[in-house]
Structure formats: structure tokens, C-alpha cells
Amino acid sequence: MNHVFRRSSSMHARCLFKGVKKVHPSENSRHFCELSENHEASSWKSMEGLVRCPANYIPLSPISFLQRAAKVYRDRTSVVYGSLKFTWEQTLVRCVKLASGLAQLGISRGDVVATLAPNIPAMQELHFAVPMAGAVICTLNTRHDPSMISVLLQHSKAKIIFVDYQFLHIAQAAFDLLSENKLKPPALVLISEYTPPSPSDPVSNTHDYESLLASGDSKYITKQPNTEFDPISINYTSGTTSQPKGVVYNHRGAYLNALATTSLHGMINTPVYLWTVPMFHCNGWCLIWGLAALGGTNICLRHVSPKEIFDNIALNQVTHMGGAPTVLNMIVNSNDQKLLPHKVEIMTGGAPPPPPILSKIEELGFSVSHLYGLTETYGPGTSCVWKPEWDSLPREERLRFKARQGVEHYCLEEVDVRNSATMESVPADGVTMGEIMFRGNTVMSGYLKDVNATEEAFAGGWFRSGDLAVKHEDGYIEVKDRLKDIVISGGENISTVEVETVLYRHPAVLEAAVVARPDNHWGQTPCAFVKLKDGFEVSSEEMIKFCRYRLPHYMAPRTVIFEDLPKTSTGKIQKFVLREKAKALGSLF
Amino acid sequence: MNHVFRRSSSMHARCLFKGVKKVHPSENSRHFCELSENHEASSWKSMEGLVRCPANYIPLSPISFLQRAAKVYRDRTSVVYGSLKFTWEQTLVRCVKLASGLAQLGISRGDVVATLAPNIPAMQELHFAVPMAGAVICTLNTRHDPSMISVLLQHSKAKIIFVDYQFLHIAQAAFDLLSENKLKPPALVLISEYTPPSPSDPVSNTHDYESLLASGDSKYITKQPNTEFDPISINYTSGTTSQPKGVVYNHRGAYLNALATTSLHGMINTPVYLWTVPMFHCNGWCLIWGLAALGGTNICLRHVSPKEIFDNIALNQVTHMGGAPTVLNMIVNSNDQKLLPHKVEIMTGGAPPPPPILSKIEELGFSVSHLYGLTETYGPGTSCVWKPEWDSLPREERLRFKARQGVEHYCLEEVDVRNSATMESVPADGVTMGEIMFRGNTVMSGYLKDVNATEEAFAGGWFRSGDLAVKHEDGYIEVKDRLKDIVISGGENISTVEVETVLYRHPAVLEAAVVARPDNHWGQTPCAFVKLKDGFEVSSEEMIKFCRYRLPHYMAPRTVIFEDLPKTSTGKIQKFVLREKAKALGSLF
Structure with missing residues (x-):
């Protein structure tokens, strides 16, 4: 045991200094000890006087972004959905009450709360409120059919599902399937378009979103994670195999990726983000959390269409948006397209953007960045960081460079292309293919209840993406094919x-x-x-x-x-x- | 013990999956276990399948920024000092060799390496190379006299000191004082203006910087911290009292504050930063590390003067700089002042900037942000985040608002103004004074070898700043005085x-x-x-x-x-x- 950080027991004693008022000991003042595998421990002997205590150690969690936003960006707009708007102060109050409502429904630490909803304000609120109740948010893909929904509800053991009215029939059909299999469906909270609260229906185990929120206590004490490795969300991949896998994110990774993705987007204070990336997908690349860190504004769209995109950019002074190449394609092929009133940064990923589309969308006034990643890397895992010397290249070549997957995302430790069998790094020759592998704090905790799949994914001490790529001379990677x-x-x-x-x-x-x-x-x-x-x-x-x-x-x-x-x-x-x-x-x- | 994360021993077994090649087990694959104080642990039972292993957990360390920069920003300029320039690729190679040179001199994990140098490229390199050798960097204030230097060398037990030629006489006088007290002075590495390497002098225990670097092995394997709580630096406070205290930073805090300070500065990709803040002061507010994270350029100045500032802004397209009100004062009262060719963001701190100075410097084309903090908070602890509605206020009032210390820095958990005795939060009335207190991951590990001072500073579970402030209605704090x-x-x-x-x-x-x-x-x-x-x-x-x-x-x-x-x-x-x-x-x- 080295002398720098003491075992929890003595730390505890250490922190009980004169005058110490314990800060929610069960929540905030938790410590964990490092196992002393340090064979050079003796060299630390001279480092006495250091401690780890609630004053200088707090588990990283994106919940803290909301708490800070409600103070630093109090009166700034947090969310816009048509004519509905909330400030960051209002969002915090609503999330605290919603977390309290969840607790009243019996949700406790480690429970899973599912959602089936499009990009609406409730989705933003649930991304904070569910972890604030100590629970884990599981955002289901709204394109799933009832059969898949029933399988995922069963696998995740979700205790509650929040369902947008548009998808109520899907949820009900999924519930019927569960009942047929003699399984108890979760409680259901219905999200309608914003209206005053209406009473819950205790008999049917169905609640109304605004009523649940209204019933919550605004003095509810938010649960902080016990450790920063506590799960915060589950994202089911439709995956490369037939079995959907539950990718688990933790508070630490979500915190770091939120910082990383906002930075990579070039976001500084109070950006305005238009949601075309589904919030249910990798928790919106962790930007739902990241926007709180910067006091940004979430512009929500129920239906993504070129008209909605262009109208919202103008109306709400959108500065940033994201979108799969499909969205870019939709924009450039639309009759509603117009030149932008101001520059909009658009981050695309999910598949390499075809150069003709890149070219057309830039002509409209969008500035495109390209990222690549997987659900297992919290969304963005690499980004094609632009080099100024590429500006002067012929257009075709420039677009070809932009379509590369690039280099490691900010806050991710390392991406490499390796031989899957030998684990050797492939030469940076632009020709030799290997498997893209990642390691870092923004790699998932594992696949829920699937130890074998987790072990397989992490075999070799790296996360194996299953994607094939080459590595160019400058270290930039380029995806060539899927392994599967x-x-x-x-x-x-x-x-x-x-x-x-x-x-x-x-x-x-x-x-x-x-x-x-x-x-x-x-x-x-x-x-x-x-x-x-x-x-x-x-x-x-x-x-x-x-x-x-x-x-x-x-x-x-x-x-x-x-x-x-x-x-x-x-x-x-x-x-x-x-x-x-x-x-x-x-x-x- | 919960089921989510396993004890280190079983984790170890867990990570030895089929095909696992261990990644420097003594360096990278360290785990620490959370003590299971989780009384609700049973709720996690359903969360099987999750692991912590080298693929998804890496101790946070700013060393990683340099490693990424050398790849992502390979050919971008890392540092400029007169006509001397290095790219990020060159900086990484130089730091690896310097770390290797340190190891050859016998530096091992936990040793302290001191510096006595102005803002020159060697200071940037040492901020990476020393931690890369597993050691702790102790940057001494160049204005100290020999007596103070000898006291600090003795207190820190520094094994090596890197001394810029300009301060060699100070170091030598300090060595004489140590010898008089029958204490062995550390080895000395002399930093001259950049010249080709010259041989070391083994007899006098004196080495030459470039020769030491040249002797290093570019294949040296960088030491990663055993845990992210390992010390990375010691910053002695000159304090307003006579007794200097050794404030210890850890890798985690340095990593987080580097991200936070670049973000708060509004820095995005490849900023150009002019060094007027001493690098020896709070490790340059952690920006030495932060600039690597963004592939920025460090513009070094041996002597800070208004002429040098204005010349460098124009010559090197400086985008950001920092400076105590003294520096602002120096600029506005100089005959060398001119209108800026482009906007420069300047971050000021250390004392509230007097409104008349703020006013004058903004007229020159600087955009001023104001932060407040202490050595104990890694530099910036709060920032006066600007509200758009303040733009339309009368000038006097606007400047008065800008002089407020503001709200918690990005990545700092919480700042509050509390009654020092009762620990109660003061009302947000703009009148009631209390002590400014901080808690968060960017609060120091403690005072080196001064358990009493550490305990006193952290009494109550918060870091007590010793500064008195009021809290305004909007939560912004305003320093009124030092407690004493x-x-x-x-x-x-x-x-x-x-x-x-x-x-x-x-x-x-x-x-x-x-x-x-x-x-x-x-x-x-x-x-x-x-x-x-x-x-x-x-x-x-x-x-x-x-x-x-x-x-x-x-x-x-x-x-x-x-x-x-x-x-x-x-x-x-x-x-x-x-x-x-x-x-x-x-x-x-």
C-alpha cells in the first residue's frame, strides 16, 4: 500500500477532519481504493499529505452538466420543440421532479427504464432524470416491430417504458406478446404532445408523462452514481449478427464522450443543435449530455424532413447538426433546399459520405465533418480531422480525403488497424487491410448479460470493431469493408x-x-x-x-x-x- | 461485492481472454477495485457481462494528449520560440528521448524533477517528459531568491533540477546554501539557447539539456501513471503568507482541467497561444497540456513586454493569450500599444481586473474573459461566463459585471460561498459575505508533506479558499477580500x-x-x-x-x-x- 492514497477505511477517518459535515455519505463521499500492485510503492513515501476526499474527488457523471447548466446558463433556452421552450433552470426542475416521480413508481438504483420515442423534449429530460433516479436508460429504436420490442423489454428487464403516443400501438402489441408468454409487461408512461397533467390510471399500470412529472418532488435529492463506472445507459445494436446486443455505457465514458464530441464538433459556449440524429441512437452520440455542458439549445423534431431542417435553421439560428449520409442525401435531393442564412456545421457518420453528396451539401453552405464509430464506442470513435493543406487539393481528391474515417476521437485513447489473428498493427501503406480496434475510456462496459460476447469483443485487450480498414501514411484510417x-x-x-x-x-x-x-x-x-x-x-x-x-x-x-x-x-x-x-x-x- | 465490476484479481483473470496479449501489464493494465459499500448492490445482479479491462479503462493522463497530437496534428507547429520551431511529431520524439534521458540519470517512478526556467520550449517539453518518466514535475518560480530555492529543493527532495542559463547563478547560490547545510544538491541540467548538443560533465554532476535529450532512446516506453490519482506536479504557492506550500496535482485533475480550460477559453482546433502567464504558475493553468489536446501552437517568450506581445500577435497570428491584471495594465500603459490586426481572446485572473483597464484593453481589440482561482484549484476555479443581456448595459455596469468572479469552471463540480464556521451557504443577496469553497476533481490532492495544512484546507468536505465573497442573485460570486x-x-x-x-x-x-x-x-x-x-x-x-x-x-x-x-x-x-x-x-x- 503506498502512502499517497489510503485505503477507504483510513480515508474515511481522514476525511472526518475537525468540523467535517458529511455530504450525503451514501451518495457523494464514496471512495474506492486502488489495489496496491505498485511494486515501486516505496518511492511514494515522501509524498505524504495527500488525500482523496469529497472535496477533491467526485465520480464523473453527465448529471453534473445539468446541475451546472441550471446555474451558469440559467435563463438560456435548453430545448425548443415547435412553440414549446424550456430554460436550463426549468429543465433541471423538470428532471428533478421526473426523477422523483420515478422513485415514487418504485424505481431504484440499477433498475432499467426504457423509452420508445422520437426526438422530443421528454427524451432529453429522461436522459438526465433516469440516471438522477439512480437508474439506467434503455432507448429503444422506434423502427423496431412489436416482436423485437418484446424481446428487448424482456432482455433488459425494464421496469418502466416511456412511450410516445405515436408508438403506443407498437408498445401495446409488444405487451400482448409478453402477456402471451406469461411475462409481466413493464409499467407504461405515455408521452403525449405537451398538455396539462392528467391523472394516472392505477388499474392499467399506465401513467401520463406530465402528470408523473407534476407529482414529483422538486426537493428530491438526486442520486449520484456510486462509482463513475456505474451503468448509465443501454443501447441495443441491431448488430452484425442476428442477436441484438445490449451495449452498456457508464457515467465516466458518457461524461468524457460528451466533452469530446462537443469539442470535436467545434462547439463553444451555447451552441444551437438541431436533432436529426436519433436520440435513441448512442444517446445521440452523447450530445444530449454534451449540450448541457455548454448550455446549448436542443432543437427537437418529431419528423425529419428537408423543409423542417431548413425552416428550423433559419428560425432558431441553428449552429450545428448531425446526420447520416441518408439525411445529407435527403437534403441535397429535396425541392425545399435553399442557401443557408449562416454557416451550419454538420457532422456525418454511420457510413462514408459519397463525394457527390458532400460536394452538393457544401455548396448549400453546410460545413461537413466526418466521423466514424460504433455503438460500442459511444458513437464517435474516429474523426477525419481536416488538414489545412487539403484545402488546396482538387475537389475530387479533397472529397476523397473527407470520406476517410480519420484518427482517434478526442478523449479516446487509441484506434489502430490490426491483424485480427496476430494483433499486429498493419503497415501504414494504404493497402494492407486489418481490423479496426479501439481502446480507451469511451469504449463500452460490455454487452449486457452476454459475457461471451463481451470477452470476444475485448479479446486482445482492444475492442474489435469487426470493420476492415487500411491505414494511410499519415495514420488516417479508411474503412474498406465490413468483416461481417x-x-x-x-x-x-x-x-x-x-x-x-x-x-x-x-x-x-x-x-x-x-x-x-x-x-x-x-x-x-x-x-x-x-x-x-x-x-x-x-x-x-x-x-x-x-x-x-x-x-x-x-x-x-x-x-x-x-x-x-x-x-x-x-x-x-x-x-x-x-x-x-x-x-x-x-x-x- | 457487486456483479458489475469484479475485484482486481478476478478482473485480471477476466481480461486474460482467449488471445489476449497483455499490454505492458505493469503499466497499462492496472485496475483498482471499488470497495463495495453499495448496500443496494443486489440491484446490479442483472447487469452481468460488464468488465473493466485495458480495452475500456485507461487512467486519465495528459500524456495521452501529446501522443494523440503527434498523430492527429503531426505536421502542425507545436512550439515557436523566436526562429526555433517544432512540429507535434518532433515534440513527441523529443519528449520520449528526454524521458529516456531522465531514466538514464536514475529518475524513476515518483521522483521529483524541478525546473527553474522562463517560458521556453524546454518547459513545454519537461511538462510531458517528466511524467513520461513516471516522475513529478516541480516548477519553481524564477523570481525566488537562492535561499527560497534551496528550501524548496530540500522540501521537494528534487533529484534533478533543470536550470535556464539566465537563472544559473540563482541555482548555484542555492546549491551553495544546501552544501553549507551538508545537504547534497540535486543534479543540474543546464538549458542554454538552442545549440547542438555538447557533452555532459560527469564530475560536476552537471548536464546539458540538448545533450541529455540527444542521449535518450526514441524507443523508450513511456511510463503511464499507475492510477490517475498519481501526482503529476508540485506547485509551490508563494502565497500571501510567508510559508510556501507544495500543492500537488494528479494526472486526472490535470487531464480534466486541461480540457476545461481550453473549452472555457473558447479554443477549438489548433489555437495559437501566446505565453505571458508563467508556465511555472499552476503549470500554465494546465494549458501546456491542453494545447496538446487541441494541436495548438505555443508561442514562447523569454521576456514579456508590450512590444513582444504586439509583435508576436501579428507575426504568429496569436488567437489566445492570458495574463494577470498586471499584464493588462502593462499593455494599456505602454507606448508600444497598437490596434490588433485580428481579435485576440485574453483570459485574465489572479486579481479582479479594474474596470478602467478592462475598458482600455477592449478598445485595443482584445476580448477579455475573467476567471478566478487558486493554485489549489489547478488555476481556474470560476469564470465570469458572459450573459448576452449584459451587452446592452451601460459601459460602467458592463465592466462591473465582467469583474465578477462568476460561476464554476467547466469540469469543476461546485463552487459556493459559505459561512466558514457553520458551513451554511450564504444567501444570494449580493451582500452577505462568506468564504469561497470548492469541491471537484480539479481540486489539489493536498499539500506535500503537510497533513495538517491539507486537513485544514479540506475541513468540512470542501476546499476552503480563504477568500471572502458575496453571492449575487444569479449565483455569480464576487470576491470581496482575502479572509485575512x-x-x-x-x-x-x-x-x-x-x-x-x-x-x-x-x-x-x-x-x-x-x-x-x-x-x-x-x-x-x-x-x-x-x-x-x-x-x-x-x-x-x-x-x-x-x-x-x-x-x-x-x-x-x-x-x-x-x-x-x-x-x-x-x-x-x-x-x-x-x-x-x-x-x-x-x-x-
Whole structure:
């Protein structure tokens, strides 16, 4: 044991100095001890006089951003949704009351609270209120079908789900599925468009959002995490395999990534951020928390459309926004597009932005930055940090550079491209492919209740992304392919295995394989190659309909081709052959 | 023990997944366990699958900023000193070699390495190289005399001191004092103006900076801190008292404050920072580290003068600088002043900036922000975050608002004004005085080898600043005085800062300080020490009249003495010396 930091027990005694008033000992004055593996410990002997106590150690948590914002940016606008506006002071009060309401509903430390909602103010509030009640927020993808929602509710053991009225039928259908399986559905809190509070319905275990909030105590004492490694959120990936995985974030990582992402966005005091990135996706790249750190304004949109985007930029003096290439595509192909009244920084990610789109969107007055990451890296993991010398390059080359995934995100320790088997770093030659790997404090805590998947992801002491890339001479990485055969459509990952599983359910299907078909609008769409059983005849329309009944619309194939499937000598379907065929088909529209 | 994070022993086993190659286990894969004081631990049982391992946990350290900068900002300029320039790639190589050189000289984990140097590139390099060798950097104030240097070398047990040629005679005199006391002086590394390396002198235990660096191994493996709470630096406070205290910073606090201070400065990518704040002072408010995080450029000045400031702003496109009010004062009273070619953000702190100076410097094109803090808060602890509604106030009022100390610094948890005895928060009435107190991760680890002083400073679970302030309705604090500087006259507290602000408004006043003079009737009365600008003459009667016109009668000085003011080595006025003088004057009647 070194002399610098004492064991918790003695620390505790240490902190009970004369005159010490203990600050919520169960919440704030927790200490943890470092195991003394320090074989050079003796060198610290001269370092007496140092302590760790509530005055100089507080677990990092994004909750603190809100508390500071309510003071530093008290009267600044926190959120705008149509004509609805709150200040940061109001947002803090609402979040404290909502946390108190959650506690009254029986939510306690470590419980999971789910959401099924678009980018509305309630989503912002829940990102603070749920952790403030000591609980973990699990933001479900609003494109999921009832079956998937029921699976995720069961897996996460969510005790409450907050449901926006637009998705109530999905939640109810999911509840029915749970009941059919003799499982108790969670309590439901309905989020309507903002209206005065109405009473809860105790019989149906259904509550109203504003009423729950109104019932809360504004003097409720916010729960701070016991340690900064306490989980703060669960983000389910549709993943590269058929099994969705619950990616768990902790308070420390959320705090650091919030600081990192705002900085990388070039945000300084009180930015105005237009929400087109789904808040349910990686907790909005942690920007929901980051905007509180800077006293920024959240501009919420229920429906993302070019008209809404351009109207809001002008009306609310938007300074920053984000968006998958799909959103960029939507903007540049829209009839509602106009030149911007002022520069807007737009951060894109999810898939490499196609140069023609980059070019067009910059002509409108947007300044585009490009980032890359995974749910497992809290969203942004690398960013294509721009070099001034690239400004003078020919346009084509400039856009090609911008489409690179780049270098490690601020606050992430290291990204590298390595040989998956040997763990050796690939040469920076722009040619040799390897797997993108990350390590740092903004890498997930693990996959919820899936020790094997966690261990596999972290094997070698790095997080293995499953993405293939090359490393250029300057260290910038460029993604070349997915290790697995994921299809990315409209920014959403589609597991081909999942789609194939559904296809295989059709009585006429003998073999099926799904690959990506390039698409001008969606980036990619799923394209199915199917071999039918002898004597059967099915139309592609019928097959698509069959899939849409069983999958979210976006996951169902847009193209079905009936033919024999190419195979390796060991009988495995050669997807790369099919990918080439799908590519040759060109865009659907 | 909860199930989320396992004890170090099992964690260790956990991380030895299949295929794991251990990453410098003695350096990088250290874990510490949280003591399970969590009485609600059972609620985490469902959270299996989470781990802490080298992939997702790395002790926070500003060393990582340099490593990232060398990749992300590889060819950007790291440092400029006259005609000398290095890129971030070069800076990393130089720091690695210097760290290796330190290791060759026998420096190991926890050793203290001192410096005695102005703002030159070697100071930037040492701020990385010393921690990279596992050691602790102790930056001595260049204005100290040999006697103080010898005391601090002895107290810190520094094994090596890096001395700039300009201060070699001070160091040598300090060494003589140590030898006289039969104490072994540390090894000395001499920093000359940049020249090719020359051989060391083993006999005299003296080395040359560039030679030491050249002898280092560029493949040296950088030591990461064992824990993020490991000390990174010692900053001796010259204090306003006679006893210097060794304030210890840790890697975590340095990392967080570097992020916080760059953000508060409004710095985004690759700022250009002109060093007028001494790097030896609070490690340059942690900006030496912060500039690496953003790939910024350090503009070094051996001598700070208005001419150098204006020349460098133009030549190097300076975007940001800092400076105590003394520096602002120097600028506005200089004949070398000119209108700026572009806006420069200047952050001032150390003392409340007098409104007349603020006004003049803004006319030159500087944009001033005001921060307040102590060595114990890693420099900045609060900042006067500007409110847009203040823009439209009358100038006088606007400047008065800007002189407020403000609200908590980004990444600091909380600042409050409390009754020192009861620890109760004072009302936000702008009138009731209390002591400024801080808590957060950017509060020092403690005073080196002074357990009593540490305990006293942290008594009550907050760091007690010793400064008196009021809290305004909006939560902004305003320093009224040092606890020990306050004048109590006829039972009324008189803020000497307020009286000094009035004195500074007099056109003839260059510097002013107010202290208590004992008084048989009133207990104490305010006594002003004033240094007039060259060529001015004012009588004490006139000065008293000037103050009485602008202050309540009891607050105006009863005595005014015109003379040079005694200063600490950091340029702070030594009020304790003046207090002694005022005491010697005896009672007025």
C-alpha cells in the first residue's frame, strides 16, 4: 500500500477532519481504493499529505452538466420543440421532479427504464432524470416491430417504458406478446404532445408523462452514481449478427464522450443543435449530455424532413447538426433546399459520405465533418480531422480525403488497424487491410448479460470493431469493408442473417442469402438471392410482402432474385459473388 | 461485492481472454477495485457481462494528449520560440528521448524533477517528459531568491533540477546554501539557447539539456501513471503568507482541467497561444497540456513586454493569450500599444481586473474573459461566463459585471460561498459575505508533506479558499477580500478590493493596496498604499476626498501613503508587509 492514497477505511477517518459535515455519505463521499500492485510503492513515501476526499474527488457523471447548466446558463433556452421552450433552470426542475416521480413508481438504483420515442423534449429530460433516479436508460429504436420490442423489454428487464403516443400501438402489441408468454409487461408512461397533467390510471399500470412529472418532488435529492463506472445507459445494436446486443455505457465514458464530441464538433459556449440524429441512437452520440455542458439549445423534431431542417435553421439560428449520409442525401435531393442564412456545421457518420453528396451539401453552405464509430464506442470513435493543406487539393481528391474515417476521437485513447489473428498493427501503406480496434475510456462496459460476447469483443485487450480498414501514411484510417456482411440502409445496420432467417421461414425457400445493393437514397438496401424448392413458384412481390410482415419495413429486402447460389467447396454460400451481382444491378431507383 | 465490476484479481483473470496479449501489464493494465459499500448492490445482479479491462479503462493522463497530437496534428507547429520551431511529431520524439534521458540519470517512478526556467520550449517539453518518466514535475518560480530555492529543493527532495542559463547563478547560490547545510544538491541540467548538443560533465554532476535529450532512446516506453490519482506536479504557492506550500496535482485533475480550460477559453482546433502567464504558475493553468489536446501552437517568450506581445500577435497570428491584471495594465500603459490586426481572446485572473483597464484593453481589440482561482484549484476555479443581456448595459455596469468572479469552471463540480464556521451557504443577496469553497476533481490532492495544512484546507468536505465573497442573485460570486485582508472598522466589514477599485479609477494611480491600520476608536481603519504613475503628483487629502466622493465615508481610506509596493515573485502585492507597516504607524488618534 503506498502512502499517497489510503485505503477507504483510513480515508474515511481522514476525511472526518475537525468540523467535517458529511455530504450525503451514501451518495457523494464514496471512495474506492486502488489495489496496491505498485511494486515501486516505496518511492511514494515522501509524498505524504495527500488525500482523496469529497472535496477533491467526485465520480464523473453527465448529471453534473445539468446541475451546472441550471446555474451558469440559467435563463438560456435548453430545448425548443415547435412553440414549446424550456430554460436550463426549468429543465433541471423538470428532471428533478421526473426523477422523483420515478422513485415514487418504485424505481431504484440499477433498475432499467426504457423509452420508445422520437426526438422530443421528454427524451432529453429522461436522459438526465433516469440516471438522477439512480437508474439506467434503455432507448429503444422506434423502427423496431412489436416482436423485437418484446424481446428487448424482456432482455433488459425494464421496469418502466416511456412511450410516445405515436408508438403506443407498437408498445401495446409488444405487451400482448409478453402477456402471451406469461411475462409481466413493464409499467407504461405515455408521452403525449405537451398538455396539462392528467391523472394516472392505477388499474392499467399506465401513467401520463406530465402528470408523473407534476407529482414529483422538486426537493428530491438526486442520486449520484456510486462509482463513475456505474451503468448509465443501454443501447441495443441491431448488430452484425442476428442477436441484438445490449451495449452498456457508464457515467465516466458518457461524461468524457460528451466533452469530446462537443469539442470535436467545434462547439463553444451555447451552441444551437438541431436533432436529426436519433436520440435513441448512442444517446445521440452523447450530445444530449454534451449540450448541457455548454448550455446549448436542443432543437427537437418529431419528423425529419428537408423543409423542417431548413425552416428550423433559419428560425432558431441553428449552429450545428448531425446526420447520416441518408439525411445529407435527403437534403441535397429535396425541392425545399435553399442557401443557408449562416454557416451550419454538420457532422456525418454511420457510413462514408459519397463525394457527390458532400460536394452538393457544401455548396448549400453546410460545413461537413466526418466521423466514424460504433455503438460500442459511444458513437464517435474516429474523426477525419481536416488538414489545412487539403484545402488546396482538387475537389475530387479533397472529397476523397473527407470520406476517410480519420484518427482517434478526442478523449479516446487509441484506434489502430490490426491483424485480427496476430494483433499486429498493419503497415501504414494504404493497402494492407486489418481490423479496426479501439481502446480507451469511451469504449463500452460490455454487452449486457452476454459475457461471451463481451470477452470476444475485448479479446486482445482492444475492442474489435469487426470493420476492415487500411491505414494511410499519415495514420488516417479508411474503412474498406465490413468483416461481417452487414447492410447499412438509411444509417441503420441490417443483419443479413436476420433477414435470411425470415426468408428461410417461407415454405418455398430452399436457400437464401442477403447482401447489400447500392442505393442512391438509402446508401444500401437489402437484396435477397433465393433458391426455391423444386415445384414451388413465388413472385418477388410476395416474398417481400412475407418479409415485411415479419420485419421492420427497412429490413425487408427491396430486391429478390431467384437463382442457384454460388458455393465454396465446403458448401458455404459465396457472398462476395452475390455482392458483385447486386452491385451490377445498380441503384433501385 | 457487486456483479458489475469484479475485484482486481478476478478482473485480471477476466481480461486474460482467449488471445489476449497483455499490454505492458505493469503499466497499462492496472485496475483498482471499488470497495463495495453499495448496500443496494443486489440491484446490479442483472447487469452481468460488464468488465473493466485495458480495452475500456485507461487512467486519465495528459500524456495521452501529446501522443494523440503527434498523430492527429503531426505536421502542425507545436512550439515557436523566436526562429526555433517544432512540429507535434518532433515534440513527441523529443519528449520520449528526454524521458529516456531522465531514466538514464536514475529518475524513476515518483521522483521529483524541478525546473527553474522562463517560458521556453524546454518547459513545454519537461511538462510531458517528466511524467513520461513516471516522475513529478516541480516548477519553481524564477523570481525566488537562492535561499527560497534551496528550501524548496530540500522540501521537494528534487533529484534533478533543470536550470535556464539566465537563472544559473540563482541555482548555484542555492546549491551553495544546501552544501553549507551538508545537504547534497540535486543534479543540474543546464538549458542554454538552442545549440547542438555538447557533452555532459560527469564530475560536476552537471548536464546539458540538448545533450541529455540527444542521449535518450526514441524507443523508450513511456511510463503511464499507475492510477490517475498519481501526482503529476508540485506547485509551490508563494502565497500571501510567508510559508510556501507544495500543492500537488494528479494526472486526472490535470487531464480534466486541461480540457476545461481550453473549452472555457473558447479554443477549438489548433489555437495559437501566446505565453505571458508563467508556465511555472499552476503549470500554465494546465494549458501546456491542453494545447496538446487541441494541436495548438505555443508561442514562447523569454521576456514579456508590450512590444513582444504586439509583435508576436501579428507575426504568429496569436488567437489566445492570458495574463494577470498586471499584464493588462502593462499593455494599456505602454507606448508600444497598437490596434490588433485580428481579435485576440485574453483570459485574465489572479486579481479582479479594474474596470478602467478592462475598458482600455477592449478598445485595443482584445476580448477579455475573467476567471478566478487558486493554485489549489489547478488555476481556474470560476469564470465570469458572459450573459448576452449584459451587452446592452451601460459601459460602467458592463465592466462591473465582467469583474465578477462568476460561476464554476467547466469540469469543476461546485463552487459556493459559505459561512466558514457553520458551513451554511450564504444567501444570494449580493451582500452577505462568506468564504469561497470548492469541491471537484480539479481540486489539489493536498499539500506535500503537510497533513495538517491539507486537513485544514479540506475541513468540512470542501476546499476552503480563504477568500471572502458575496453571492449575487444569479449565483455569480464576487470576491470581496482575502479572509485575512479584510478591514473591520467600527464593526463594519470593509472590502479592501472595493476600496482599491475606486483608487484605480484615479487617473494618477498606477498601483494601489489597502490594509488595516490599528485604531483605538474604530478598531481598524483602511490605510492605502499607492504608487503613482510617472510624472503625477497627488496629495493624500485629495486622494481621500476622491474616495469619499465614491464610497461610504467609513470605507474611504483614512491614511494614504505614496510609495513602491512590495511584491511576491509572481507579482502579487505582499499585503502582509504593508500590514506590518500600517501596524507600525500606530493608531491614527
